[in-house]
Amino acid sequence: MEMNPLWQQKKLRELFKEKGIIVTVYSPLVAEGTLWGKSWVMDCEVLHETANQKGKTVAQVCLRWVYEQGVSLLVKSFNKERMNENLDIFDWKLSAEESAKMVLTNCSRVFGMARSDHYTSFTSS
Ligand SMILES: NC(=O)c1ccc[n+]([C@@H]2O[C@H](COP(=O)([O-])OP(=O)(O)OC[C@H]3O[C@@H](n4cnc5c(N)ncnc54)[C@H](OP(=O)(O)O)[C@@H]3O)[C@@H](O)[C@H]2O)c1
DSSP states (O other): OBOBTTBOOHHHHHHHHHTTOOOEEEOTTTTTTSSSOOOHHHHOHHHHHHHHHHTOOHHHHHHHHHHHTTOEEEOOOSOHHHHHHHHTTSSOOOOHHHHHHHHTTOOSOOTTSOOOHHHHHHHHO
16 A cells, blocks of 8 residues: 555554554655656655754655564665665664654645645644
8 A cells, every 4th residue: 555654544444454464565655756756755855854953865764664664665766776775774773852843844645636724734834
């Protein structure tokens, strides 16, 4: 299923867990840079703040958050540096405080729909 820090899919994940279904996440960066994708994850201020504090990239913070939710994930890149960057998420973790901040970025479906008021007001404050 599609999932990222801005579309956390909590209810669906709870259902899958209850049914013993293992989740694989696609488009965790919301297909950043493609014609059909969105830049909302890469533009998210919360992710930028965390990335700056940790010396990581926004993509790495996003992918690490997804990984920490106990799912597997598929991220795609044609660029060798970004492939390595995307793989470099396994020897560090988000703190409890950083993870708690991510909860505030949650909003309804990202692809093709406007961001929630909550997300807009949170990131613009
Ligand atoms: N099963 C399904 O229904 C389904 C649906 C959608 C997608 N998928 C699959 O899921 C995989 C990933 O999804 P996706 O390609 O749609 O979206 P994605 O992985 O979220 O985003 C890919 C885009 O992000 C860029 N990117 C990758 N790493 C980056 C980084 N570290 N920093 C900045 N930009 C970065 C890539 O550009 P560069 O190549 O220039 O790095 C590419 O334009 C694909 O293999 C896709 O086929 C499956």
